[in-house]
Amino acid sequence: MTVTIYDVAREAGVSMATVSRVVNNNPNVKPQTRKKVFEAIERLGYRPNAVARGLASKKTTTVGVVIPDISNAIFAEVARGIEDIANMYHYNIILCNADKRKDKEIRVINTLLEKQVDGLLFMGGAVTDEHIQAFNTSNVPIVLCATTDEKGTIPSVDIDHELAAYDAAKRLLSEGHRRIAMISGTLQDPANGFARYQGYKRALEEAGLSVDEELVRIGNYKYEAGMEAAHHFIGLSERPTAIFAANDEMAIGAIHAIQDAGLKVPEDISVISVDNIRMASMVRPQLTTVAQPMYDIGAVAMRLLTKLMKKESVENAKVVLPHELIIRQSVASV
Template sequence: MTVTIYDVAREAGVSMATVSRVVNNNPNVKPQTRKKVYEAIDRLGYRPNAVARGLASKKTTTVGVVIPDISNSNFAEVARGIEDIANMYHYNIILCSADKRKDKEIRVINTLLEKQVDGLLFMGGAVTDEHKQAFKTANVPVVLCATTDEQNEIPSVDIDHEAAAYDAVKTLIGHGHRDIAMISGTLQDPSVGYARYQGYKRALQEAGIPEREDFVRVGNYRYESGIEAMGHFLEPDKLPSAVFAATDEMAIGAIHAIQDKGLSVPGDISVISVDNSRMAEMVRPTLSAVAQPMYDIGAVSMRLLTKLMKKEPVEQSKVILPHDVVKRNSAGAAQA
């Protein structure tokens, strides 16, 4: 039979209210009484009913997390940061992968809200009016994680993607490159894809390098699209001396396409990216990349959400974390 709070109270020789205070970590319980209740809980194997506690307190101590692609190591690192801070503040997380599809993102958001989560962390692409409408009906705090909305209406934690791309391309320019191509993410994503494209353009403009339309190809952030885009640049009349890829996966696809063509990296073509995932050190040559602090993005997002859920003061609702250029072996000096 299911062990109830009444059984624990009878076993410990205390009231049900006292057991409830112990289970909910209420400080107004004598240490000796608390010890007696915990011993009774252990003997009987009692497990508090989270659903019942949630109905009573209107809190479930559960946070919903919408992740674009659970197979992507970057998002896995963000999730680790979220979970570590959630554990620290005694929250459970429900993690849902939305497969980078807007319809599924909206559906997952609504499903999590139906489960009465206390807060929501959203990692995704463009934050559309449909997303905002779903968030407005939430009646719980929402924090954007590794993305932002254009109007900065929703609390968020991210890096400056335009500045990250600018620094990557400036690194190539510093190596003497002028024929620099870009494998971009979707330009319909203002906070990441388009922002990184704008950083690429700004670096070229400041260096007085004309932007070439045929030197920009749009991928989908994946390895295969890096191979496909690089194939376009490997035509004899389009051969760049360097390539900036918007993600590590696309950069590695580009490296392999270059090598399959019998060319070398960085001897013939240099490659740099933004992300600095674990794959950057696994590929040969090792990949130069702008490092996003993915774990920190997750951890800071969760901490911001805990403040909002507990109605604590928030000094800054839009947090921009620093990035760093990690120089490895895939980007070298331009050939004379």
């Protein structure tokens, strides 16, 4: 049978109110009494009813996190940052994978809100009108993590994706490259796709170059997409001297495709990307990439959410964290 607070009170010889104070870490309990209650809890195997406590306080100390692709290593690092700060402030996390499908994202958002979470973190992916509509039905704070909404009305933590891509393309230009291909994400993705394409385009235009559509391929951020795009570039009558991939996983796929074709990176084709996942330093040659502070994005987003949940003052609800170009061995001069 389920052990109740009444059973603990009877076992310890105290009132139910005293047991409640002990369970909720109320300081107004004598150490000797606290010890008796804890001993009774241990003997009986009592577990406080979180649902009942939540009904009483109207708080569940639970935060919902929507992750677009649990198999993507970069989101694992964001999730670690979220979890560490959540633990620090005594919040539990419900992590939901949405498989990068808008219909599933909307369903997961609504499910988490039905679970009476105290706050919601939406990680990555495009924020559409349907997302905004779902968010607007919520009476709890919401923070966007590693993405932003087009109008900038929802609190968010991210990097400047256009500037990150611009810096990557500028690095190739500074090494003398002029025929630079891009493996882009979908242009419907405002951050990893469209913004990074815009950064690439701006860098080329500033150098007096126009975007050659033959040198742009759209990928889905997966390794196989990088391989496929690189095979296309290698087969052109005039292949590019460098490839800029919108993320590391596609860049690693491109490196392997180049090597499979009997060519060398960076001697024949240089490769650069954005993200700096762990595999970027494991692949050979090691990948030059623009590092996102993924752990910090998760940690800062969770801290911002705790402030909003506690109705604390927030000076800046739209946080843009710095990125960093990590120079390794996959880029050479021409």
